[in-house]
Amino acid sequence: MSSNRSESIRENSHGAPASRPKSAEFKLGDFAIDEYRRMRIVVIGAGFSGITAGIRFRQKMQNIDLIIYEKNVGIGGTWHSNKYPGLACDIPSHSYQFTFTNKTDWSAFYAPGGEIRQYLEGVVDTYKLMPYIKLEHQLMHARYDEPSGKWHLRIRRPVNDVNAQFEEFEDTADFLFTGVGGLARWSWPAIEGLKDFQGRTFHSADFDVGEQTWQDAVKNWGDKKVGVIGVGSSAIQIVPALHDKVAKVVNYVRGKTWLAAPFAGTKIAELISRDPNVENYVFTETDREAFKDPVYYKQFRHELEADLNSAHPSTLRGSEMQEVARVAFRESMLKKLAKKPWIADHLIPDFAVACRRLTPGPGYLEALCEDNVDFVTTHIKRVTRTGIETVDGKHEELDVIICATGYDTTWQFEFPMLGRGGASLQGRWRPHPETYLTICVDGFPNWFMSLGPNAGVGSGSLLAIIERQVLYAVEAAKKMQRERLKSIEVKGEAVRDFDEYLEHYFPKTVFSEKCRSWYKMGQEEGRVTGLYPGSCLHAIRVLEHPRWEDYTYELLDPGVQNRFYWLGEGQTYAEKTNSGDRAWYLNDEELDIPPVPEA
Template identity: 35%
Template sequence: MADEFVHQFDNTLAGQDAAKRLEGPIHAERHMRIAVIGAGASGLLVAYKLQKDFNNFRLTIYEKNPSVSGTWYENKYPGCACDVPSHNYTWSFEPKLDWSSVYASSKEIFDYFDGFARKYNLHQYVRLQHQVVGAYWNNDKSEYDVSIKDSANDLTITDHCDILINACGVLNNWRWPEIPGLFNFKGTLLHTANWDENIHLEGKRVGLIGNGSSAIQVLPAIREKCSKVTTFIRSPTWVSPTTGLEQHVFSEEEKSDFANKPGNLREYRAKIETGLNGSFGIFLRNHKLQEETLAHMIGQMKQKLGDADLEAKLIPKFSVGCRRFTPGINYLESLTKPNVEVVIGEINSVTETGCLCDDGKEYPVDILICATGFDTYFKPRFPIISHKGENLQDKWATDPQSYLGVAAAGFPNYFTILGPTSPIGNGPVLYGVEMQVDWICKFIDIYQTTNIKMFFPKEEAVKDFVEYKDHFMKKTVWTDSCNSWYKNRDDGRIFALWPGSTLHYVECMKNVRLDDFEIIYAGNRFAWLGNGFSQTELDPTADWAYYIRESDDDSVPLSTAGQRKLLTKSGSKDAGSGEWSSALALLSGAR
């Protein structure tokens, strides 16, 4: 019988590993080879979590740039900052005590993530100037063959991994605008995501294309240096600081309090996080918070513009939140300055000396800055080939559909961070990333401690999820008539965002649902039971009677509700006020 059992294993490396399980204890941790694409914030977090909680693995992170930190290494344009308050643009467990201001510069944010990597020695896993150019599933070996371009040595090398994690992020593939004649321009042509720090703007006529987050930050930063700035705006957008979170430079006393007064920084961060988590109603049609925010934003924009003509052209008709709105510190005020010219409409073409617009006028400039963003369509920039020969580039070319933002149907042993339908505009973004990485690590743990050979989301699971997502999105303002990278360019369906709040996503990602996955084992699926011994019995330093307790039952609740209440300290806050009761009624759907 034993021989028959062993013969159930195939002859692949995975099968040989599974056969070895019979000789070891239950949940023996097999060696894993994990490859991560990108050493930005997400890739570094994967390295931290694996290093902290796992053993017996080999991790390699391939990063195309000469440094870690991803978008915060690449983006160096004047005024570049994050539109999330800096103390909350950190990992939940890794606060920074000395941010300079509420909205910190890209340089400070780069230093935070680079410092995080150095503190935990994560650079040991990173191969800089190594760009992944293809990943191909090898059916014979149940692994990915990964092609990587070593830019420093102009070589293409091949690596092999059991699990592939795409941590390229969303804002990493910048693009020029599709304007006829763009490269005929004889002046200096710049893109905000590929900034030349040697360029001098003093005394120049500068054209600025766009009014998204980058342009909103650039204009106030360069205006006083230039003789004239002509800003080309195609469509209006909502711009205003959030009340209570205006830009503020922290004093030395405030920094000292953050560092030395117990609980001071946590209280400050928790207050902001609570506000961010409490703002999801803004994105729901006919919600009281949407209506109140709309009125507030209109008032703020009118106050800052102070110009009836600009107000009529720049205040959107669509709902607040249909497009991502940004704090826009001093942006609206800059539009009214004497040396700023606002041109609203389309640029028909770029000439050798400037921009020819749909008003029939040509606007001459010496320097043309394209603040036109990134390719955010989620289609991979290199082929990822499945066990059936399918290319994810083709599958996600026009309608990218993921499993909960972290996996793709039919693509084995492959994860993505901030994939389609992730909580990137729903509330605090970095905690959403943490939940994705934690979920991926839970799945990796299952893989490492069993004899799973291949796993991937079922097509029907992704189909059901997309149907739910589309149903929910009808309730949101994201479906308004606005130009937004949240949407499918063909049919307007929302594909970038999670159908709910960030906290909703957190609770969804608490557990791995294996019934949504196709699981293929190397041989008998119960080989992980091993030789009949537990790991505990093989550890002489462990308590072999750990389950014997005092009289009180201090075990973790068995129910989802009980675990949630314990984790969130339910009952620790006063819910007696009328305002809190009304909020609860709105959230629960009570009438």
């Protein structure tokens, strides 16, 4: 190998690369190796992801300025925004919490939404996060500045609540972490006449009843006729919550869906078997008292989560577990629809279980069989001033319409995001988003995310993945701080390789079958953008050890070319200042004592 450049790498007589010529200009840094530079970490969103980030960045990094911007008036993300009737968790409550906390007093197997929000508020209080959270602060624009390696952010905040006046200010971040999710942007369905309806209209994602709970809001609905549009997870919770509180519910359904039944022999089935007449087991005082025993609770939670993490084979086409689930779910649905068996013809799918989001839906099928609930599969033609007209000419007089019609799942964030060279993330993610392991994108340095494209799971606990995504981002920020980097950016080739993996993984799964799902940006067929290509446990392992070779780096200090400049002046801060612990490696939390083999 040869070159005319003085900085070229040459081979020595043994064929190994020779050293780069020494630079007379190189000087040692005047800092200790662990005298870390100050970094500003900005987190967008204060839901599960943002709260996790707030806890972990503070725990694992020193010398940082941390700020969490949340656009809502309270923390909780989707669990603050959503207040619709029947809102509840659709996986077991004990698996819908952080790995580092133990809530033992969940009221029910599928806890109501308000309880989950209170849990998050409790976590924020415990870890003293509120001083770092700025409520009613919405990110309006984000731009990466190449010369400085910083993100320039424009934030909107209210200045006068009475007149709804706002102001915008600028902030910068050395490291940006977003936890905004893919199910946060909703819009009204494109139904003719919807705006002309003279009754009350709600979207499930914006069930605005002021400071009231939904239970208080519907207390006076006893004589009301309510139309619920949709058969997704929200509609499946709304219908059973309302049917016994109103005069009539009309559920307008366009598609089909599976409703889950517990697998025999699992911890879930064991709990429900204690009271076979209910689908959402309510924990008794005896149960909650037993959960106070740390040993018993740890075993219970571990077994429950292991059950959830055993369902991945059901997502593979033609697997035995998929066939067993299909038979079991069909039998369960037919049994519950015995009073109105014709509904099964319109509701039980031809596609595989889990092709679209699977939900347990306690009480939904039973509610459909009630005398005051109508199940309408004829397509809606238009909304009139007094109700809904279907394409067959029938008209239903209604007082309230609830559109449980989902979210914008095209991954087009509501705020412009500009990377290197002014490249737009919105443009970068058309016709579909591309990422590296769901957490970052080439051309957008110093930005990591959770719950981005392909971050969801078809089975298992989403929170376990959120925690790993956050920890990965923390490690990236620590690397920037430790090695005095201006930027860390994933290589385009690594993004393309992950994209190729996605394309080859999903055809073997049920998610690629023909069914309309937010997993595929609301389409029946096409690119799967909502789900991780593998099991929950697979994702945890993948994110466990970052492949730093998949990234490119820029050094922070002007004029410095030597990659080891970050070694500083050859000592630690404790030595430099003659203070602190100078034998920290012997502390209990640092020791890694190998077990002595028995034989």
